[in-house]
Amino acid sequence: MKWIITFLIVAAGTCPLSLAADWRQFRGNAANSVATGETLPTELSGDTIAWKARLPGRGLSGPIVIGEQVFVSASSGYAQDRLHVISIDTATGTQQWDREFIATGRTLTHDKMCNATPTMASDGERVFAFFSSNDLICLDLAGNLQWFRGFGSEFPNASNSLGMSSSPVVLGHTVVVQVESDAESFACGIDVESGVTIWQIDRPRAANWTSPAILPATDQQSALVLLQSSKGLTAVDPVSGSIVWNFDQGASTIPSVTVDSGSIVIPSNGLTAIRPGKDNTFEQLWNSSSISPGTSSPVVVDGLAFALNSAGVLSAGDIKTGERLWQLRLRGSFSSTPITANGYLYLFNEDGNAFVVKPEKDQGIIVSELDLAEKILCSPGAANGALYVRSDAHLFKIAERH
Numbered sequence: 001m002k003w004i005i006t007f008l009i010v011a012a013g014t015c016p017l018s019l020a021a022d023w024r025q026f027r028g029n030a031a032n033s034v035a036t037g038e039t040l041p042t043e044l045s046g047d048t049i050a051w052k053a054r055l056p057g058r059g060l061s062g063p064i065v066i067g068e069q070v071f072v073s074a075s076s077g078y079a080q081d082r083l084h085v086i087s088i089d090t091a092t093g094t095q096q097w098d099r100e101f102i103a104t105g106r107t108l109t110h111d112k113m114c115n116a117t118p119t120m121a122s123d124g125e126r127v128f129a130f131f132s133s134n135d136l137i138c139l140d141l142a143g144n145l146q147w148f149r150g151f152g153s154e155f156p157n158a159s160n161s162l163g164m165s166s167s168p169v170v171l172g173h174t175v176v177v178q179v180e181s182d183a184e185s186f187a188c189g190i191d192v193e194s195g196v197t198i199w200q201i202d203r204p205r206a207a208n209w210t211s212p213a214i215l216p217a218t219d220q221q222s223a224l225v226l227l228q229s230s231k232g233l234t235a236v237d238p239v240s241g242s243i244v245w246n247f248d249q250g251a252s253t254i255p256s257v258t259v260d261s262g263s264i265v266i267p268s269n270g271l272t273a274i275r276p277g278k279d280n281t282f283e284q285l286w287n288s289s290s291i292s293p294g295t296s297s298p299v300v301v302d303g304l305a306f307a308l309n310s311a312g313v314l315s316a317g318d319i320k321t322g323e324r325l326w327q328l329r330l331r332g333s334f335s336s337t338p339i340t341a342n343g344y345l346y347l348f349n350e351d352g353n354a355f356v357v358k359p360e361k362d363q364g365i366i367v368s369e370l371d372l373a374e375k376i377l378c379s380p381g382a383a384n385g386a387l388y389v390r391s392d393a394h395l396f397k398i399a400e401r402h
Helices: none
Strands: 049-054 064-066 069-076 082-089 095-102 126-130 135-140 145-150 169-171 174-179 186-191 197-202 213-215 224-229 232-236 243-247 258-260 263-266 271-276 282-288 299-301 304-308 313-318 324-329 339-341 344-348 353-359 364-371 381-383 386-390 394-398
Touching: 064 381, 069 126, 069 394, 082 126, 082 135, 095 135, 169 213, 213 258, 232 263, 258 299, 271 304, 299 339, 324 364, 339 381
Parallel strands: none
Antiparallel strands: 049 394, 064 069, 069 082, 082 095, 126 135, 135 145, 169 174, 174 186, 186 197, 213 224, 224 232, 232 243, 258 263, 263 271, 271 282, 299 304, 304 313, 313 324, 339 344, 344 353, 353 364, 381 386, 386 394
């Protein structure tokens, strides 16, 4: 029988904050790496490092930002079994609180990963920290525990020797988690307030490190959650868990799908673009094997589809046709997914070098670079005119000086 540990809420919940200025989950509010409405610094230098805050343990999870708080997760201890959820003041970089828990599931990961690999998510009132050990922790913004789900204990076979990395997403009153391995695979929708499972569906039994994405609502269809695997892409109703449609032509198990203006760009045979139609159908728009992402998920903005391979080659394609328009070679190896804001791309390589790229129709131009001198494997976040990125040791805030 599935179990759940529930706890009394210690402090009253806070009111939802403005979504526009937040960065609430992996790849942002819409899970598409676009920082809508943000203007970030483009000329990076030491002067644009507003602060850096010390972090415990290890972490590949990206930061999320709710109001004046930036949240990160970390894992510490010899066995990576100490789970940290940390709140830091966005203005000063001062740690507000660090809540620590014990992992209930498997904590072994590849050396390049760690238990704190998935990025947290939030509904504006609560934060949801997910770990490779398949522990899902819900706290309010003051750090009070709301509920805890130990999927590692509930589903002991749902793990792999390299570690899990899928980040949750929040749609309405549901937080969606994707847990897939060779032995046991499932996805489920969890009620944000109670932590109770609303729905659960079986998933293909194969190792998978992708994260869910969001297909926004239209006049014909409510918002859907997109679940990717080696089999393809499945659109699921986040309220009921019912499957709406399937794209069955296969997909990557590392970079994740993204959505832009109704088009769904899937890391499948390079990149494949589809568009949902009426009666739960979809049409394929194009496929391009010449635009192929590595570990980083694709990014689509201003009519261009971007794919970054692990060797640092950035490719830009026409979102209407899939034609590759240009390539730009950056320095170093890349694991993190870029984000885009106000017409610029922000990319971080594994050596800690930040790049600001201005994409044009026929070329990409490197505007500035900054060496943070620490290994960076996570994807950055952006909110209120600031860029946030973390290494194992530190969380950095990059912003214009005022």
